[in-house]
Amino acid sequence: MIYAKNNDALSYRGIHPNLDLALEHITPAFLDGVGYERVSLKGDEVYATRFTYETVPEEESFFEAHRKYLDIHIMVDGSEGVEVAPPGALTEFDRTEANDFYAYRGPAHYRLTLSPGDFLVVFPNDAHRIKMQLNAPETVSKVVFKVRISDD
Helix, strand or coil: CEEEEHHHHHHHCCCCHHHHHHHCCCCHHHHHHCCCCCEEEECECEEEEEEEEECECHHHCCEEECCCEEEEEEEEECCEEEEEECHHHCEEEEEEHHHCEEEEECCCCEEEEECCCEEEEECCCCEEEEEECCCCCCEEEEEEEEEECCCC
16 A cells, blocks of 8 residues: 555556556656546556545545556545455455455454545555545545456
């Protein structure tokens, strides 16, 4: 997991070439241009999409994880609670392998607030619970990069 400010994104280059490509695009100009349709930077290897939704109470959310991709969540408007835990410490209740999606329930190991100017990188060993309201429901908008880092 990497939790940092957008201005520091380039400090995290060198982990994987696909991650480097995504990090180089965490700029106001690029983020402003991302809409609700996928913006591909490298085919299915690196792409970004904007999401807008209402945050929900913790009990209405769940953890998700991926095995081939990492996610970069970049908050544009609003704030949400996010929790992270290793998948092995959680109970899997659903999966769609074709979409690299695994759903879990259980206790968080880390909790953070994602606000404008923040980004969060969650790796395959970081199950993440997003969309959690802080004090009340709030409409948020964020850009999410999907970055392939494994062929398994």
